Amino acid sequence: MELTASNAPTAAGRTPWPQHALVHAVFFAMGAELFLVPPLLGLIARDFGVGEASAAWVISGYVLGYAVSSPLLAALTEGLSPRRVILAGVAIFALGDLGCALAPTLPVLVAAHAVSGIGGGLAAPAIWALLGETAAAHQKGRAISVGAALYAGGQIVGVPLGSLLAAATGWRLPFVVIAGWLAISWLAIAVRLRDPAGAARPRRTRGAAIRASLGLWRYRDFLGTLAATTLTQAARIGAYSYVGVIFGQRYGFGLAALGALGAAVGAGSMSGSLLAGPVIDRWRTTGRPLAAPLIGWAVLLAAAIVGTLAVDAVVPAVLGLLIWCAAGGACYSTAQAMLGITFNDHRAAAVSWNNASMNAGVAVGTALLGTLALGSAGFIAAAAGLAGLGALVAGWLTLLSVRGGRARGEAAGTVR
Structure with a gap:
């Protein structure tokens, strides 16, 4: 059984971009957090006397905390003030990062x-729901993709700043800086953010919300979208987690060079995310399957991974990495927009599952690829294969849409 969005916008209006900017600041910090650790793996491993694959569990801890908690928290907080939920999540996130800075053992x-991941898992679904609910009907894809782009944008500033701070003071200070940024964001949201007009709606019981x-x-299209997200983000970020080590071994990149590379990669991810939104809006208004662009993005991701890791020349490798992250960012934004549009009445729950799938994919990809020789033919084949499987799933979703026979309507109101 599937449910597909209507392809025509249903309402006019203005998107409150200044209000969106308040929560974009939180996404910016989350993006910096997710991409902060890969350049620091070597320092963390040396500090605790472990291998880099063991140190990579720092990444897995964050994404698993998010993946496990987010769908449950989204259901339990349904009907509550989005503003209050966001504030609680940001506070937990900041406290978790302070704990990272003070951690005595791995x-x-x-x-x-x-804990930081749990805070993100609480705040993010409420943010995504707020973005989708308050956006003008003809700009929903754009609003969601801008949020994803700011998530990627955190990498542009956060990664090089974290790398420079780590080079000067060690790996702990970057966590303090992100916690400080979150504290400032918390204050701005507390003072300026307003709940959307429809936020005060009757709450279901906890059991009903979870059901x-x-x-x-x-819904098969829901399951397929989650599978595509898991696979493409396992390839995109799971493999990227080891790029710092690979580039350090092959090209002698130090922390400063990795920081600059991280900024460039963040710009690539941001560009891909921004491009995906208008594409989704355009395809939606012309009646074409929303999953079709995801096929192309996933194929491009697989090709870019091979092009980056199979060469032994720094310039082609860096260019390939930029395309890799742009395509991966577009994959994520496309899937997020698809769910936000299709399952309108259950947007927070739908996007929380997609975020959980992304983070689960990162954890699985990081763990799986960590068992292989970094940069080897097997490593490259596994990473590209994950993206290729994501393209196949997107193709299946497109066929479901083309063949029809599905209930149409922008809201998933029949899900109870």
């Missing part, structure tokens, strides 16, 4: 980073 660092969230799994 297990404590992993656990503290998991509604789980009920989304009855």
Whole structure:
């Protein structure tokens, strides 16, 4: 059973971009957080006397904390003030990062980073729902893609800044800086953010909210979108987690060079995310399957991974990495917009599952690829293969749409 969005905008209006900017600042910090650790893996590993694959559990702790908590928290907070939910999540996130900065052992660092992930898992679904609910009907794809772009944009400033701070003072200070940024964002949201007009709606019981969230799994297009996200983000970010080590070994990149590379890669991810939104809006208004662009982005991602890691020349490798991250960012934005548009009445739950799938994909990709020789033929084949499988799933979703026979309507109101 599937449910597909109507392809025509249903309402006019203005998108409150200044209000969106307040929560974009949180996404900016989340993006910096997700991409902060890869350049620091070597320092963390040396500090705790472990291998880089063991240190990579710091990344897995964050993404698993997010993936496990986000769908449940989205269901339990349904009907509450989005502003209050966002404030609570940001506070937990900041406290988790302070715990990272003070962690005396690797297990404590992993656990503290998991707390940060739980904070993100609480705040992000409310933010995504707010963006989709308050955007003008003809700009929903753009509003969601701008949020994803700011998420990627955190990498532009956060990664090089973190690398420079780590080079001067060690790996702990970058976590303090992000916690400080989150504290400032918390104050701005507390003072300036307004709940959307429809926020005060009757709450379901906790059991009913959880059943509604789980009920989304009855729909094949929902399941397919989650699978595509898991696979493409396992390839995109799971493999990227080791790029710092690979580029350091092959090209002698130090922390400063990796920071600059991270900024460039962030710009690539941001560009891909921004491009995906208008594409989705255009395809939606012309009645074409929303999943079709995802096929192209996933194929481009697979090709870029091979092009980056199979060469032994720095300039082609860097150019390939930029395309890799742009295509991966577009994959994520496309899937997020698809769910936000299709499952309108259950947007927070739908996007929370997609975010959980992204983070689960990162954890699986990081763990799987960490078992292979970094940069080897097997590593390259596995990373590109994950993206290729994502393209196949997107093709299946497109066929479902083309063949028809699905209930149409922008809201997934039948999910109970």
